[in-house]
Amino acid sequence: EVHLVESGGGLVRAGGSLRLSCAASGFTFSTYSMNWVRQAPGKGLEWVSSVSRSSDYIYYASSMKGRFTISRDNAKNSLYLQMNSLRAEDTAVYYCARDRGGIVGATYAFDIWGQGTMVTVSS
Amino acid sequence: QSALTQPASVSGSPGQSITISCTGTSSDVGGYDYVSWYQQYPGKAPRLMIYDVNSRPSGVSNRFSGSRSGNTASLTISGLQAEDEADYYCCSYTSSSPSLFGTGTKVTVL
Numbered sequence: 001e002v003h004l005v006e007s008g009g010g011l012v013r014a015g016g017s018l019r020l021s022c023a024a025s026g027f028t029f030s031t032y033s034m035n036w037v038r039q040a041p042g043k044g045l046e047w048v049s050s051v052s053r054s055s056d057y058i059y060y061a062s063s064m065k066g067r068f069t070i071s072r073d074n075a076k077n078s079l080y081l082q083m084n085s086l087r088a089e090d091t092a093v094y095y096c097a098r099d100r101g102g103i104v105g106a107t108y109a110f111d112i113w114g115q116g117t118m119v120t121v122s123s
Numbered sequence: 124q125s126a127l128t129q130p131a132s133v134s135g136s137p138g139q140s141i142t143i144s145c146t147g148t149s150s151d152v153g154g155y156d157y158v159s160w161y162q163q164y165p166g167k168a169p170r171l172m173i174y175d176v177n178s179r180p181s182g183v184s185n186r187f188s189g190s191r192s193g194n195t196a197s198l199t200i201s202g203l204q205a206e207d208e209a210d211y212y213c214c215s216y217t218s219s220s221p222s223l224f225g226t227g228t229k230v231t232v233l
Contacts, residue, residue, distance in 0.1 A: 035222070037169075044126065045161070045169065045212050047222035059221050062124065095168055100180070108216040109159040109174035116168060 009117030022096030145213030153194035157216035
């Protein structure tokens with residue numbers, strides 16, 4: 001069965017750092033683009049970042065650029081998000097999500113989601 | 124970049140059809156065929172319901188359909204059921220960012 005499991009969330013002070021991980025199983029991880037999407041408490045979904053299959057193409061939402069770094073390790077079937085200079089407004093559930101395109105390439109539709117990991121930034 | 128615009132809430136009676144709109148610009152919804160829709164229950168992860176404007180993943184009921192006219196995409200739920208009560212989000216590729224979500228719509232089954 002296809003699974004994504006996030007970890008690494010927690011409570012951190014403003015200005016601090018946190019590294020999120022997403023472990024993939026049940027599919028060939030290296031053939032899919034991957035994404036991070038977040039959701040602040042009581043708010044809507046917000047796309048954070050994406051990375052192509054071989055990490056050739058990496059994109060960030062403008063508010064995260066320069067503070068967040070997405071990476072992946074295909075040998076470990078894992079996706080990461082390094083978050084620095086955290087702000088109170090970064091408080092959210094962070095989901096990793098698979099792009100459904102596979103070897104076709106990114107289709108910008110997310111067909112598999114993890115359960116999310118909560119990040120709380122205290123001011 | 125501002126979120127795509129969706130109505131905050133839509134409601135309908137069981138068996139009725141409802142339509143949720145998602146309004147953007149020619150730089151996102153109107154310019155690319157990468158519009159998707161997601162269903163989300165409280166405390167749960169989103170679920171893909173529609174991709175590429177009007178395609179349905181396997182396992183999604185054919186009561187859900189997508190369309191687009193100009194810069195506005197729409198999700199129609201026909202034969203509304205109690206289990207359809209959830210939040211729904213659109214998402215589009217844009218000229219400046221791979222993905223931009225809508226503001227979200229709460230669907231209530233009366």
